Amino acid sequence: MKLIKAEVVTIGDEILYGQITDTNSQWISTELDKIGINTIRKSSVGDAQEAILQIFNESFERADVILVTGGLGPTKDDITKKTIAQYFDDTLIINEHALAFISDFFIKRGREMTELNRLQATIPSKAKYLPNAMGTAPGMWMEKNGKVLISMPGVPMEMKYLMEYEVIPALQAYFETPVIEHKIIRTIGIGESFLAETISDWEDALPQHIKLAYLPSFAQVKLRLSAFGTNRNQLQKEINEQFDKVMPLIQPYVFSTNNEDIEAAIGRMLLEKKQTVATAESCTGGYISHLITTIPGCSVYFMGSVVSYSNEAKMNVLGVNKSTLDSFGAVSEETVREMAEGVRKVMKTDYGVATSGIAGPDGGTEEKPVGTIWLAVAGPKGTHAVKVLSTKTRIVNIQYGAVVALNLLRKQIIRDNS
Amino acid sequence: MKLIKAEVVTIGDEILYGQITDTNSQWISTELDKIGINTIRKSSVGDAQEAILQIFNESFERADVILVTGGLGPTKDDITKKTIAQYFDDTLIINEHALAFISDFFIKRGREMTELNRLQATIPSKAKYLPNAMGTAPGMWMEKNGKVLISMPGVPMEMKYLMEYEVIPALQAYFETPVIEHKIIRTIGIGESFLAETISDWEDALPQHIKLAYLPSFAQVKLRLSAFGTNRNQLQKEINEQFDKVMPLIQPYVFSTNNEDIEAAIGRMLLEKKQTVATAESCTGGYISHLITTIPGCSVYFMGSVVSYSNEAKMNVLGVNKSTLDSFGAVSEETVREMAEGVRKVMKTDYGVATSGIAGPDGGTEEKPVGTIWLAVAGPKGTHAVKVLSTKTRIVNIQYGAVVALNLLRKQIIRDNS
Numbered sequence: 025m026k027l028i029k030a031e032v033v034t035i036g037d038e039i040l041y042g043q044i045t046d047t048n049s050q051w052i053s054t055e056l057d058k059i060g061i062n063t064i065r066k067s068s069v070g071d072a073q074e075a076i077l078q079i080f081n082e083s084f085e086r087a088d089v090i091l092v093t094g095g096l097g098p099t100k101d102d103i104t105k106k107t108i109a110q111y112f113d114d115t116l117i118i119n120e121h122a123l124a125f126i127s128d129f130f131i132k133r134g135r136e137m138t139e140l141n142r143l144q145a146t147i148p149s150k151a152k153y154l155p156n157a158m159g160t161a162p163g164m165w166m167e168k169n170g171k172v173l174i175s176m177p178g179v180p181m182e183m184k185y186l187m188e189y190e191v192i193p194a195l196q197a198y199f200e201t202p203v204i205e206h207k208i209i210r211t212i213g214i215g216e217s218f219l220a221e222t223i224s225d226w227e228d229a230l231p232q233h234i235k236l237a238y239l240p241s242f243a244q245v246k247l248r249l250s251a252f253g254t255n256r257n258q259l260q261k262e263i264n265e266q267f268d269k270v271m272p273l274i275q276p277y278v279f280s281t282n283n284e285d286i287e288a289a290i291g292r293m294l295l296e297k298k299q300t301v302a303t304a305e306s307c308t309g310g311y312i313s314h315l316i317t318t319i320p321g322c323s324v325y326f327m328g329s330v331v332s333y334s335n336e337a338k339m340n341v342l343g344v345n346k347s348t349l350d351s352f353g354a355v356s357e358e359t360v361r362e363m364a365e366g367v368r369k370v371m372k373t374d375y376g377v378a379t380s381g382i383a384g385p386d387g388g389t390e391e392k393p394v395g396t397i398w399l400a401v402a403g404p405k406g407t408h409a410v411k412v413l414s415t416k417t418r419i420v421n422i423q424y425g426a427v428v429a430l431n432l433l434r435k436q437i438i439r440d441n442s
Numbered sequence: 443m444k445l446i447k448a449e450v451v452t453i454g455d456e457i458l459y460g461q462i463t464d465t466n467s468q469w470i471s472t473e474l475d476k477i478g479i480n481t482i483r484k485s486s487v488g489d490a491q492e493a494i495l496q497i498f499n500e501s502f503e504r505a506d507v508i509l510v511t512g513g514l515g516p517t518k519d520d521i522t523k524k525t526i527a528q529y530f531d532d533t534l535i536i537n538e539h540a541l542a543f544i545s546d547f548f549i550k551r552g553r554e555m556t557e558l559n560r561l562q563a564t565i566p567s568k569a570k571y572l573p574n575a576m577g578t579a580p581g582m583w584m585e586k587n588g589k590v591l592i593s594m595p596g597v598p599m600e601m602k603y604l605m606e607y608e609v610i611p612a613l614q615a616y617f618e619t620p621v622i623e624h625k626i627i628r629t630i631g632i633g634e635s636f637l638a639e640t641i642s643d644w645e646d647a648l649p650q651h652i653k654l655a656y657l658p659s660f661a662q663v664k665l666r667l668s669a670f671g672t673n674r675n676q677l678q679k680e681i682n683e684q685f686d687k688v689m690p691l692i693q694p695y696v697f698s699t700n701n702e703d704i705e706a707a708i709g710r711m712l713l714e715k716k717q718t719v720a721t722a723e724s725c726t727g728g729y730i731s732h733l734i735t736t737i738p739g740c741s742v743y744f745m746g747s748v749v750s751y752s753n754e755a756k757m758n759v760l761g762v763n764k765s766t767l768d769s770f771g772a773v774s775e776e777t778v779r780e781m782a783e784g785v786r787k788v789m790k791t792d793y794g795v796a797t798s799g800i801a802g803p804d805g806g807t808e809e810k811p812v813g814t815i816w817l818a819v820a821g822p823k824g825t826h827a828v829k830v831l832s833t834k835t836r837i838v839n840i841q842y843g844a845v846v847a848l849n850l851l852r853k854q855i856i857r858d859n860s
Contacts, residue, residue: 038657040481042472043666047463049486054460063458065493068467068484075482082500098635099656100645132833140635158834179658181838237461303749309735310728313749317727318837320803322751329749330759331721331731337746337789341759371755385738419736 031083035094060202094178096161098140114148154190158182205259207249211277287315294325302371303329304363307381311426327371342366364402376402397425449501453512478620512596514579516558527566534564540580572608576600623677627665629695705733712743720789721747722781725799729844745789760784782820794820815843
């Protein structure tokens with residue numbers, strides 16, 4: 025089987041000048057990797073016709089498919105579409121499906137459609153229209169000598185929608201891609217190097233066609249097993265065997281074998297056990313609540329949160345004792361325990377999760393440096409509290425504290441129900 | 443003056459396969475932009491000799507300077523240095539300064555130096571050595587026909603050190619660089635195409651050497667004006683004149699001329715006016731509170747939040763009337779007004795911001811479809827409520843609702859204080 029090669033081209037002066045981070049090209053190459061298409065180069069060029077034509081020429085020399093993002097907006101600096109038309113010696117025509125979608129988009133919002141908006145419905149006459157349900161810039165698929173150029177908007181949400189629903193299925197239909205089976209194991213509470221040591225014998229014995237990737241994030245490591253071949257049943261069997269071998273080595277750290285985020289895994293656990301939770305957040309500022317509420321249907325098990333930034337809120341809403349705050353301070357085991365128990369009572373839930381810490385950059389002391397975070401979970405069988413130290417920026421300290429708090433809740437639900 | 447053109451080349455399989463985000467190229471181009479060097483292309487290639495030679499050839503055709511990161515580690519897959527030597531028809535020799543630094547690095551850490559480490563002290567014989575105080579891979583500066591190739595390690599901290607202390611000063615000494623002045627205007631509550639129409643006469647009349655870029659995000663558009671020339675005072679004067687012309691056209695939508703995020707702009711306004719805020723969030727699930735608390739020092743003006751996902755929490759903690767919920771439902775003007783007023787009272791703040799809506803994907807009705815969000819701000823001079831319809835995914839509906847709520851707060855603070 026021929027290896028399919030891709031190049032990713034992101035277009036936009038704002039990328040070249042460093043005003044925004046290009047996350048699209050990483051996301052796209054990860055998705056291509058999953059279907060066995062090999063990214064051989066990524067390029068960013070500005071909103072300049074000559075540069076765009078040049079990169080199209082170069083990329084088509086090397087690759088079978090070019091995935092382009094950006095430059096599809098309605099304003100004058102967005103020239104990708106007309107440059108594509110020029111490259112394919114084509115003209116732009118109104119696409120009726122695109123026009124109907126855009127008209128509807130404006131009618132629903134009760135807004136007037138401008139001539140600029142109407143022009144967004146044009147695509148090259150030879151292009152296949154890829155409907156973009158997330159915005160007004162259509163996706164486009166163009167072919168030339170058995171090679172393909174795909175154009176998508178630069179807005180990540182719109183690009184991701186098009187990739188998932190249009191581009192990936194079309195690429196799999198157009199090219200003969202290898203069969204790949206993936207298995208994801210998500211762990212929390214064990215560092216990457218410790219995890220690698222724990223499973224090193226198993227990893228060393230993996231056959232050539234099964235690859236393992238470590239993908240670390242806050243307090244977490246995602247393991248991705250990928251098996252490459254031609255026979256899907258055989259690959260599934262092999263990858264399941266490897267999965268059964270590695271799982272006993274790392275079980276306590278695994279929160280999902282289904283590629284769920286930790287907040288989704290907790291939601292599933294609470295649903296199964298018909299239990300509920302609420303949070304009382306100081307330093308995490310509502311971020312735990314935000315993570316929990318990103319999950320559809322969470323209102324069944326999530327009752328709410330009290331973000332008690334001020335001590336008054338800790339006392340008045342959560343019932344933390346003034347004497348506790350006076351004696352031990354807001355960032356203390358005693359306070360965070362009372363917060364967890366308080367929110368559990370106020371919100372009438374099975375579990376209460378609480379955080380209190382110093383997110384930084386200011387407010388640290390020698391005894392309680394920036395990054396000190398107390399976490400507690402109050403449940404039907406009692407309250408547990410732990411202290412962690414995160415030593416990064418304010419935002420990372422908040423995100424880290426939230427994820428560790430969710431892991432504390434996860435462990436307590438397991439303990440209480442075992 | 444000749445415009446100096448740069449290309450940034452990041453080398454590494456882990457970038458191509460999407461395993462890590464390349465943040466180096468953004469950072470480098472931002473720094474180049476500040477000294478008036480124009481990044482015309484960014485490319486990422488794998489750890490493969492042929493691909494590296496090809497990108498060097500191409501980039502030198504177009505650009506005056508190539509900045510390369512990655513592939514300088516001690517292991518076999520790091521081949522950048524020997525490929526550079528090959529490209530310049532050169533050989534690698536031990537650099538005594540580099541060797542002394544690396545030896546010292548290992549002595550200080552009490553570790554044995556291996557042959558692989560010793561080889562890190564080699565650089566091409568024609569290269570200028572750029573000392574890297576942050577690690578064991580030296581930076582290199584090579585010249586060819588008045589053009590320059592700079593090689594740096596891929597570790598961001600090491601690259602940044604080299605850029606700041608070696609590369610930027612050397613580039614300014616080697617090339618005659620132009621002067622650039624930027625001005626950022628951040629708007630909210632007006633779409634990109636409406637904004638473009640509003641300012642199109644002004645935009646069309648901009649002189650050739652002043653450029654305008656539109657950078658859209660949730661409910662927001664950032665405008666960036668850039669003036670290119672040789673005389674900084676002159677450019678500052680010109681760009682300020684253009685700024686003064688465009689501002690009256692868009693004043694109500696401008697929340698920052700200082701490149702702050704909306705939550706930072708609101709923090710600044712509250713600090714200036716010595717006022718405070720709290721939030722009562724249903725559909726936004728704590729995300730407004732999270733945004734506000736990403737800003738250092740927010741505890742002065744932010745007292746907290748009640749995420750009232752359940753109706754019980756709306757009644758018990760915020761004091762919403764049962765009859766209001768029964769008659770109008772949780773997603774209604776009446777409820778969201780009582781939430782805003784309730785949290786203002788409970789948290790004893792000047793302003794209370796409330797949201798109640800249907801984030802989706804389920805829970806919509808014909809009368810109240812998914813994406814319906816009621817927002818209210820209660821303040822010292824009364825309460826205002828508005829309804830918006832967001833038609834995206836759950837997470838985007840949450841983010842959009844939060845940003846629009848912050849804008850409602852911004853407008854109310856301005857109205858109350860004018």
